[in-house]
Amino acid sequence: MNRNLYDVLGLCVAVCFILALKGLSSPKSARRGNLIGAFGATFATVLVFFAPHESTISHHHTLLILIAIIFGVAVGVPAARRIQMTQMPQLVALFNGVGGGAAALVSIVEYLKLGSSASTADVVATVFTVIVGCVSFAGSVITFLKLQEIMTTRPVIFPGGRFVIAATLAGVLLTAGWVIHSMGNTPLLVMAILSLLFGMLFVLPVGGADVPIVISLLNAFTGLTVAASGYVLQATLLIVAGTLVGASGTILTRLMATAMGRSLFGTLFGAFTAKPQAASAAGEVRPVKSGSPEDVAILLNYAQRVVIVPGFGLAVAQAQHTVREMADLLSAKGIDVAYGIHPVAGRMPGHMNVLLAEANVPYEQLVEMDEVNPTFPQTDVVLVVGANDVVNPAARTTPGCPIFGMPILDVSQAGNVIFMKRSMRPGFAGIENELLYDPKTTLLFGDAKDSLTKVVSALKGL
Amino acid sequence: MSNAMALLSIFVLSIFIGFEVVSKVSTTLHTPLMSGANAIHGIILIGAITVADRADNNLQLVLGIVAVVLATVNMVGGFVVTDRMLEMFKAKPKRTESATQESGGSK
Numbered sequence: 001m002n003r004n005l006y007d008v009l010g011l012c013v014a015v016c017f018i019l020a021l022k023g024l025s026s027p028k029s030a031r032r033g034n035l036i037g038a039f040g041a042t043f044a045t046v047l048v049f050f051a052p053h054e055s056t057i058s059h060h061h062t063l064l065i066l067i068a069i070i071f072g073v074a075v076g077v078p079a080a081r082r083i084q085m086t087q088m089p090q091l092v093a094l095f096n097g098v099g100g101g102a103a104a105l106v107s108i109v110e111y112l113k114l115g116s117s118a119s120t121a122d123v124v125a126t127v128f129t130v131i132v133g134c135v136s137f138a139g140s141v142i143t144f145l146k147l148q149e150i151m152t153t154r155p156v157i158f159p160g161g162r163f164v165i166a167a168t169l170a171g172v173l174l175t176a177g178w179v180i181h182s183m184g185n186t187p188l189l190v191m192a193i194l195s196l197l198f199g200m201l202f203v204l205p206v207g208g209a210d211v212p213i214v215i216s217l218l219n220a221f222t223g224l225t226v227a228a229s230g231y232v233l234q235a236t237l238l239i240v241a242g243t244l245v246g247a248s249g250t251i252l253t254r255l256m257a258t259a260m261g262r263s264l265f266g267t268l269f270g271a272f273t274a275k276p277q278a279a280s281a282a283g284e285v286r287p288v289k290s291g292s293p294e295d296v297a298i299l300l301n302y303a304q305r306v307v308i309v310p311g312f313g314l315a316v317a318q319a320q321h322t323v324r325e326m327a328d329l330l331s332a333k334g335i336d337v338a339y340g341i342h343p344v345a346g347r348m349p350g351h352m353n354v355l356l357a358e359a360n361v362p363y364e365q366l367v368e369m370d371e372v373n374p375t376f377p378q379t380d381v382v383l384v385v386g387a388n389d390v391v392n393p394a395a396r397t398t399p400g401c402p403i404f405g406m407p408i409l410d411v412s413q414a415g416n417v418i419f420m421k422r423s424m425r426p427g428f429a430g431i432e433n434e435l436l437y438d439p440k441t442t443l444l445f446g447d448a449k450d451s452l453t454k455v456v457s458a459l460k461g462l
Numbered sequence: 463m464s465n466a467m468a469l470l471s472i473f474v475l476s477i478f479i480g481f482e483v484v485s486k487v488s489t490t491l492h493t494p495l496m497s498g499a500n501a502i503h504g505i506i507l508i509g510a511i512t513v514a515d516r517a518d519n520n521l522q523l524v525l526g527i528v529a530v531v532l533a534t535v536n537m538v539g540g541f542v543v544t545d546r547m548l549e550m551f552k553a554k555p556k557r558t559e560s561a562t563q564e565s566g567g568s569k
Contacts (some may be wrong), residue, residue, distance in 0.1 A: 020502065024487070045508060080539040080543040113518065222500075354547050
C-alpha cells in the first residue's frame with residue numbers, strides 16, 4: 001500500500017479515537033462513541049496487514065499472527081460478555097494489565113532487534129516502555145487479585161515498606177542507566193524484573209476504596225507506555241492513541257482522587273504514613289438496634305422524604321431491580337424518593353449510576369453528593385443499602401484513619417437511618433462505623449435483595 | 463522538521479486534545495470512560511503485529527505472538543465490556559412492566 005494513503009487512513013483512525021473519547025463524555029452519545037472507537041481499532045488492525053514495508057521482508061508470520069488474534073478474541077469476548085456487573089472493575093483492571101504487558105513485550109522485541117546501531121532516544125523510549133509497561137502489568141494483576149478478593153483487600157503494610165519501595169525504584173532507575181549505557185540483554189531482563197517487583201510493591205499498600213483510583217492511574221500509565229512504543233516503532237497512531245489515553249486517564253484519576261478528598265500521593269503512600277488504628281473497638285461488643293423488615297416498612301411508609309444510599313452491597317446482591325420496585329411503591333404513596341449517589345460508592349466511580357440505570361431508575365432521582373447533602377436535615381429516613389465507608393463519619397472525626405478527609409454523605413443529619421448490611425463486618429476500607437451504634441440507626445441484617453423483597457411485601461400489606 | 467520533532471509535536475498536541483476531550487465528563491460516565499480509554503490503548507495490537515511480523519528469530523517471534531494475544535484481549539474485551547456498560551444507558555421510556563424482567567443481571 002502507498003505510504004501516504006496508509007498514513008491518511010491511520011489519521012482517520014486517530015480521529016475515530018478522539019471522537020470515541022468525546023462521545024463517551026456524554027450519556028447520549030456514549031454508546032455510539034464506543035462503537036466508533038471499536039470500528040477505528042478494527043480498521044487499524046486490518047490496515048496494518050497492508051502496511052508499506054521499508055525493507056523487502058515479507059509477511060512470513062501472518063498466519064501465526066492471525067491465529068494469535070483469533071485466540072485473543074476467543075479469550076477476551078466471552079470474558080467480557082459473561083462477567084457480572086459487580087466484577088467489572090477487576091475485569092477492567094485485568095484488561096489494562098494485559099495491555100501494559102503487551103506494550104512492554106513489543107518494546108522488548110524491538111530492543112532485541114535494535115542492536116548497537118540504535119539512537120539513544122530510541123533506547124530511552126524503549127526503556128521507558130518496558131519499565132512502565134511492567135509496572136502497569138504487575139500493578140493491575142495485584143489490583144485484580146484484591147478486587148476479586150483472592151488476596152486481602154486491606155492495605156498490605158510491612159516494616160520498612162517505604163524504604164523497600166524506594167530502594168526498588170532506585171534499582172529500576174539504576175538498571176535503566178545500565179541498559180542505556182551497555183545496551184546489553186541481561187541488564188534489560190534485570191530491569192524488567194525489578195519493574196515488575198516495583199509494580200507489585202507500589203499497589204500492595206493501597207487498600208479499600210482507593211483501589212479504583214489506582215486502576216485509573218495504571219490505565220493512564222499503559223496509555224503512556226503505548227505512546228512511547230509508538231515512538232520506538234515510528235507509528236503515529238500509537239502515539240496519538242496512547243497519549244489520548246494517558247492524558248484522559250490522568251484527568252480521570254485526578255477527578256476520582258478529588259471525589260475522595262485526597263491527594264494522589266496520599267492515596268499511594270497513605271497506608272505507610274497513617275497510624276495503625278486502635279484495635280480496642282474490635283474486642284468489645286456494643287449494643288446495636290436491629291429491626292425487622294416490617295419495622296423498616298413502617299418507618300418508610302410514614303416518611304415524607306426518603307433518600308436511598310446505595311453501595312457495593314447493592315451490586316453484590318443484584319438488588320437494583322428490587323430497590324427500584326420499592327422506590328416506585330413509595331413514590332406511589334406520595335413519598336418523595338431520591339437516591340444519594342456518592343461519587344465513589346461501589347468499586348468504581350459511577351458504579352451506582354450504571355447499576356441503577358440497568359434497573360431503569362429515572363435519571364432525575366439520582367442526586368449527587370453535593371446536592372443531596374444539604375437536604376438530609378429535611379429527610380425523614382435514609383436507607384443505606386450495602387454502603388458503609390461513604391457514610392462513615394470517621395472520615396470527618398478520626399484523623400489518621402484511612403478514609404479521613406474523604407467527603408461523605410452526611411446521613412446522620414436525617415431523622416432515621418436504616419442500614420441494610422450482611423453483618424457487622426466493616427466496609428471495604430476496614431474501618432468501624434460509629435453511625436451503626438447511633439440511637440437513631442436501625443439495622444436490618446441479611447442479603448440486600450432478600451431484605452428489600454421482604455420490605456416490599458411488608459409495604460404492600462400496609 | 464525532523465522526524466523526531468514531528469513525533470514530539472504530535473505527542474504534545476495529543477496531550478492537549480486528551481485533556482480537552484474529557485475535562486467535562488459527568489461522574490455517571492467515569493466507569494465507561496475509563497473502560498473505553500482502556501480499550502483504546504489496546505491499539506498496541508498493531509505494534510505487536512508489526513514486531514511479530516518482522517521477527518528475526520524464534521525468541522522474538524514468541525514474544526511478539528504473546529504480545530499479539532495480550533493486546534487482542536485488551537482491545538476486543540475492552541470494547542465489548544464498555545458496550546455492555548453503556549447498554550444500560552439506553553434511552554428508557556417509562557415502561558413499568560417490561561422493566562421488571564431482569565436483562566443484564568442474569569448471566
